[in-house]
């Protein structure tokens with residue numbers, strides 16, 4: 001069975017020579033309370049890029065062009081103790097958009113200096129790969145979460 005497909009997009013801007021990333025504390029659903037990038041599930045027939053364009057707009061009111069989304073890789077999340085949460089996430093970064101991020105039903109967007117991303121308040125996997133992506137890198141990693149549904153207990157190296 002293929003895993004459910006989701007997407008995440010990190011908007012990046014420059015302020016006084018420093019790079020900032022847009023995150024927001026998720027208001028409900030999977031990962032409620034964590035700071036996350038903009039994103040969500042792919043709808044039937046959508047590509048990950050289509051879904052990222054749509055989710056960025058739905059969650060922040062910002063319009064991005066598909067061509068301005070930089071594909072940065074794929075993350076696989078396994079939850080052996082809650083199979084319904086297992087999913088695969090396409091990762092994008094975007095530096096150009098139209099409009100100003102605004103609060104939505106999903107999250108209240110907030111800019112963070114890339115040097116002070118609030119990893120302690122994010123999914124446990126994020127600190128392991130997000131710095132590299134924010135620094136311009138690509139990612140292809142798999143994370144297995146434990147019985148607490150919050151802690152990464154294993155990272156199979158064969159697919160890292």
Ligand SMILES: CNc1ncnc2c1ncn2[C@@H]1O[C@H](COP(=O)(O)OP(=O)(O)OP(=O)(O)O)[C@@H](O)[C@H]1O
Pocket residue numbers: 006007008009028029030031036037038039040041042077089123124125126
């Ligand atoms: C387990 N470790 C994780 N680490 C970092 N980010 C994670 C994550 N697990 C899920 N995500 C992100 O969460 C969104 C999907 O969440 P999911 O509940 O499926 O979608 P969301 O509630 O937004 O759905 P809608 O499509 O709006 O209904 C999507 O951006 C995805 O990248």
